Amino acid sequence: MKNAGSLQVTTPSDREIEMTRVFDAPRHLVFDALTKPELLQRWLLGPPGWSMPVCEIDLKVGGAYRYVWRSDDGAKEFGTGGVFHEIVSLNRTAATEKMDGFPGEGALTTQRLVEQDGKTTLTLTMRFESKEARDGALATGMDKGVAISYDRLDEVLASMPAQEVRQ
Numbered sequence: 001m002k003n004a005g006s007l008q009v010t011t012p013s014d015r016e017i018e019m020t021r022v023f024d025a026p027r028h029l030v031f032d033a034l035t036k037p038e039l040l041q042r043w044l045l046g047p048p049g050w051s052m053p054v055c056e057i058d059l060k061v062g063g064a065y066r067y068v069w070r071s072d073d074g075a076k077e078f079g080t081g082g083v084f085h086e087i088v089s090l091n092r093t094a095a096t097e098k099m100d101g102f103p104g105e106g107a108l109t110t111q112r113l114v115e116q117d118g119k120t121t122l123t124l125t126m127r128f129e130s131k132e133a134r135d136g137a138l139a140t141g142m143d144k145g146v147a148i149s150y151d152r153l154d155e156v157l158a159s160m161p162a163q164e165v166r167q
Contacts, residue, residue: 027115043152046145
């Protein structure tokens, strides 16, 4: 499996960031990689030198999630968490996301998956409470971390059997 596309980042409104990437994998594998802790911990790491020792997901409407990242030297740690508001299996999830230590209410994140010809387009939309909050998130360089993580996701997807049985 090869890298099917590069990350496209847009700002469709004053309060939104939209990130889109095509993966050379069927939608059910991408959905699993986005929702199963044992898979997320393999790819959602941002820049090299980080791990995700905490990855808890209660995948149901009203269920919570919590991620904590730690630098390999143990000197830095940060986390995020939220609550799921919508889950349409294989198609869409929507959840709040609040990064530890950042002001404000966080963002509503929506992940949409569309499969065509065995490739899946993932669109992640983050809607913030204000333009300032959106601009602050962009200023962190988050798009670079997402791009690196999505490159890792390509590798994880390549290692997953295409006929993997869903549980």
